[in-house]
Amino acid sequence: MPAAITKVSMLSTGNVAIRPQHVRGNGTPMLWWLLTSRRWTAPRPIDVYVIEHRDGLVLFDTGQDRASVTDPHFFPRGIVGFFYRRLARFAIGAGDTLTAQLAALGYRASDVTxxxxxxxxxxxxxxxxELPNAEIVVSAIDWAEIDRPGALLEGVMADHVRVPGVRYRPVDIPPVTDAAMDAAIAPFTHALDLRGDGSLLLLPTPGHSPGSMSLLVRAEGLAPLLLVGDLTYDVSLLAGEHVPGVSEKKGLLASTRAVLGLRERHPDLVVLAAHDPAASGLLAAAVASASAR
Ligand SMILES: [Zn+2]
Known part of the structure; x- marks a missing residue:
């Protein structure tokens, strides 16, 4: 196991309430529940994972921009804007920005590589x-979709993605040929070794978006962590193969099964989602049992 990672922590850029049908699909079409739902979930985190790697600080996701609650022109206008407002309700305080949250953990935004x-x-x-020195790694599949008609309706605001000065690196995830790597990721067959040392492996988990990626974090002494983004909003629903009520169900199911297969081979695997209230406790427990070893 590589010893390249010294610390894993997380932060949240405010919180978001969504619809119960968003967390767990109930068979009704998204458009139906989006227009008729009267309930919101309790506030959920908007998590960013922070990984200290010897080559520099790595983030998995970067949270929600506070401008979304302070700038009246942040969201699209008209009917598309109406759908955005029906889908999610954000609360982001002045101390919830990525920069402020990184500072609370003892990092500067400029530390992120x-x-x-x-x-x-x-x-x-x-x-x-907010990350002046970071290379932003994105899926080449999702990158190719940002200007597609309909992308805005599906939650991709190209104007906020294509920010001047931000350095993007669109990546494809290649098939794995190395036997040791293959054993680490099976039943996945593709992985991108982000740092070339086996500590950070990007895995394809399409469904929530066509190019959605998860990050397998392998640190010495720590249980393997799988950061899954929005593949699920509640990891306790994974085992029953209950997938969210948004996005493409077939892809979500296939990726969910692959994650379950990985956990079958690595029973200590900790699955961490981006908006799961359980995530912070799961990570804290993994870190506590690592330091007790
Ligand atoms: Zn999403």
Whole structure:
């Protein structure tokens, strides 16, 4: 196991309430529940994972931009804007920005050398402009979709993605040929070794978006962590193969099964989602049992 990672922590850029049908699909079409739902979930985190790697600080996702609650022109206008307001309700205080949250953990935003985006939805890209020294790793599949008609309706605001000065690196995830790597990721067959040392492996988990990616974090002494973005909003639903009520169900199911297969081979695997209230406790427990070893 590589000893390249010294610390893993997380922060949240405010919180978001969504619809119960968003967390767990109930068979009704998204458009139906989006227009008729009267309930919101309790506030959920907007998590960013922070990984100290010996080559520099790595983030997985960058949270939601505070401008979304302070700038009346942040969201699209008209009917598309109406759908955005029906989908999610954000609360982001002055101390909830990515920069402020990193500072609370003892880091500067300028320390970040790499930020991996699980996908390009607003609540994952919000901090990109705050990271002057970071290369932003995105899926080449999702990158190719940002200007497609309909992308805005599906939650990708190209204007907020294509920020001047932000350095993007679109990546393809190649098939794995190395036997040791293959054993680490099976039943996945593709992985991108982000740092070339086996400590950070990007895995394809399409469904929430066509190019959605998860990050397998392998640190010495720590249980393997799988950061899954929005593949699920509640990891306790994974085992029953209950997938969210948004996005493409077939892809979500296939990726969920692959994650379950990985956990079968590595029973200590800790799955951490971006908006799961359980995530912070799961990470804290993994870190506590690592230091007890
Ligand atoms: Zn999303």
């Amino acid at each position: 790499t930020a991996v985006l699980s996908h390009l939805h607003q609540d994952h890209i919000g901090g990109i402009a």
